[in-house]
Amino acid sequence: MATIKEVAQAAGVSYTTVSHVLNDTRPVSPAARERVLAAAAALHYVPSALARSLRSQTTGTIGMIIPNNTNPYFSEVARGIEDTCYAAGYSVILCNSDDDPAKQRDYLNVLLTKRCDGLIMAALAETDGELLRRRQVPAVFIDRAPEGLEYDVVGIDNLAGGELAGQHLLALGRRRIGCIGGPRELEVSEQRIAGMRRALGGALDQKLFETGDFSSAGGYAAALRLLARPASQRPDALFCCNDMMAIGALRAAAELGIGVPGELAVVGFDDIDLAQFVHPPLTSVSQGTRALGNITAACLLERIAAPDRPPQRRRIAPVLNVRGSSVARHAPSNISPGIIT
Helix, strand or coil, X not given: CCCHHHHXXXXXXXXXXXXXHHHCCCCCCHHHHHHHHHHHHHCCCCCCXXXXXXXXXXXXXXXXXXXXXXXXXXXXXXXXXXXXHHHCCCEEEEEECCCCXXXXXXXXXXXXXXXXXXXXXXXXXXXXXXXXXXHCCCEEEECCCCCCCCCEEEEECHHHHHHHHHHHHHHCCCXXXXXXXXXXXXXXXXXXXXXXXXXXXXXXXXXXXXXXXXXXXXXXXHHHHHHCCCCCCCCCEEEECCXXXXXXXXXXXXXXXXXXXXXXXXXXXXXXXHHHCCCCCCEEEECCHHHHHHHHHXXXXXXXXXXXXXXXXXXXXXXXXXXXXXXXCCCCCCCCCCCEC
C-alpha cells in the first residue's frame, strides 16, 4: 500500500502539500493539486482512517448492537439507521448479540475500543451499564433501555399497540382470543400482552396463552399447541407479539385445515415488509420500522452534536394495518396512521 510520502515523491511536491490537497486544509495551486491527485490515483493511495481520527478525535463510525439481523424487523430498522447515518457522513458497524449477554459485552468492548462516535443498541445487560456510563459515549437505545441509565430511548408505544390489536379482534366479534407472547424476560413482549389484556378488560384466558421465541418456528409450535384442540376449546383469534410468530401461526392453521380469517383471525406486530406478501396477507400493528431506524439515528446524531442535553424518550404511535388474516366482510382495509411524538 502506497504511503503519503510516496505520493509526494511521485508528484514532486512536499509531504505537507499532499496533506493539504487530500484533506482540503489549505489552498494549493491548481497545477500542484492536479499532480497530487494524479499521483494518488496512480499509486492507489488510500488515506489512513486511523491517522485522520487521531487528528480530529472522531472516527466517523457508529456502532450498532442488535439481537439478530436475520429477523426482518431488526434488518429493516438497521437499514433505516444506516441510511440516515450514511447521509450524515457516518459508517455503521453492525453487531449481532443473539440476546447473549456475554457476546453483547464482547461487542460493546470492541466498539468502545474502535472509538465509535456513538452507539445504538437494542438491549444492554445491566452489568454493562457502568462501563458505558464511565466511557461517556453518546448512545441511544431502541425500545429496551436498562433501568437506571439516563440515555435516549426511541421506540413504539407497545402497550397501545397491543390494545389496538385487541380492540380490532373484539370489533370482529371474536371472543376466544388467544395470545402467543415472546420470551417472558423481554419487556416489549410483556407490554404488548398488557395492551391486549387492557382491551379485553383484564380478561386474558391463560388456557389460550402460549410463549414463543419471536421466530417463525416458535410461533408455529405455539400455534399448534393452541389449535390442535377440539373446535370448542381452541381460540377463534390469535394475537402474536411479532410478525414472525404470526407467520408461523398461519402455517400451523393451514396444516390443520383451519380457515383464516373465517375460523381464525390472526394479528401480528411489527408490520415487516413480508407481512403483506404471505397468504392471507397479515394484519399487523405497524411501528414503521424504517422510520423507527431513521428517527433513532437522528436522535443519536443530535446527541453527538449536543452531548449535554437532557435524555429524551421518543415514542412512535402504533398503526393497525388490517389485511386478509383478520378482515371482516365489507370492513375498511386500514385504520388511520399514527402520529410520531
